[in-house]
Amino acid sequence: MIDFDGAPIFAIPAHEGYRGFGGCEGMLLEGPQGWGEFCPPRTGSDLVAARWLTSAIEGGTVGWPDPMRGRVTVAVAVPAVGADAAAAIAVASGCHAADVMSTGGPDDADRLAAVRSALGPDAAIRCLVDGSWDVDTAAAAIPRLDTAAGGLQFVQQPCATARELAALRRRIDVRVAVDVSDLSSDGLTMSEVADIVVLDAAPLGGVRRALRFAEKCDLPVVVSGAGQTSMGLASGLALAGVLPELSFACGLGTAAALAGDIVPAGRTLITADGYLPVAPSAPAPDPDRIAQFTLDDVESVAWWRERLRTARELL
Structure with missing residues (x-):
């Protein structure tokens, strides 16, 4: 088939x-x-x-299952660029939420502050770390970044392991979001490791499997995706469309980070108004x-x- x-x-x-x-x-x-x-x-x-x-x-x-909503709010993906470029990317997206990449460098705070200034006091600013910090580094950095951002909605994957994440949560006040698609629990419960669960449909095995995980989880979830074209991100949108509750803007604004796409220009999942559509199927590729x-x-x-x-x- x-x-x-x-x-x-x-x-x-x-x-x-x-x-x-x-x-x-x-x-x-x-x-x-x-x-x-x-x-x-x-x-x-x-x-x-x-x-x-x-x-x-x-x-x-x-x-995919039939959706409950026809569109979802998304967060603009802000790469580790300079403050002025970060602000420009945030504004151009039309989004009211931003996933701001942090690398541990001295420009992280400036970038977060610039995005907050660009999007205003009501925007949801999140910090993405990609598991690169140890507990002490994260515990020292996150409060500073929270202040620079004028308040972080959450910090995503600041440490690599479940035990590190659990230890970090006891030392900071900012909520921790954890991608569960490739994380060993180390015998800990999810509520010990995370405040928010990040669901990425593709590495979890598809929309239905991710939905079952969300149903069993006793924590709020945020739908995310990365490293995919608009065709791949469509599965994340399908998951967001079928979830009974969607409390956070979806981290599905990453297609704009690519220098091209494989679908027709009219089907590219790059937002100009802060929303992306939930479609019954992925867009077909452009020859x-x-x-x-x-x-x-x-x-x-x-x-x-x-x-x-x-x-x-x-x-």
Whole structure:
């Protein structure tokens, strides 16, 4: 039912200077109901890749559950750029929430302050760290960043492990959001590790599996996604559309960080008004854009073919 053998392989870089955001590299899978995107990180395990494949197959075969809402609010993705550039990116998005990348550098506070000034006192400002801090570093940095931002809604993934996150939460007042798609619990409960759970449909195995996780979770959730084109981000929007409660703007504004896309210009998921639509299926690729971003490096093509074969064996 899925054209695995003929799946196009693509690579799209991030905009130059967008620190904290990588490009998107992966495969496009066509099924009887539409298209799906298979782009697990190269550093992820085979099991993680299999979950990404399950998500890509879901969109192209059984489709997604019927949504409860036709559009969702999104947060603009602000890369680790200078303060003036960060403010410009935030304003251009039309969003009233921002996911601001922090790298631990001296410009983090200036960037957060600039985004707050640009979006105003009522905007929701969140800080994304990508698990790069130890507990002491995070405990020292987060209060300063909270002050610079005029109040953070939450800080996402400040530390890498569950035990570090649990220890950090006892030392700070800012809420901690944790991506559960690739986190070992270390025997801890989710309420010990996180105040908010981050749900990314693709690495959790698709919209339905992510929805089941949300139903079992006793914490508020935020829908997020990264490293995907508009085709891949559509699954995150489908998840956001079907959740009974959606208390936070979705971290699905990352397509703007890429230097291109593989869908037609009119279907690109880049907001100008702070919202993105929930569609019944992912947008189909544009043949000209596929040709533009086709990956032709022999070794990389072979790597992706093998990656797909290994992931299929685990399904």
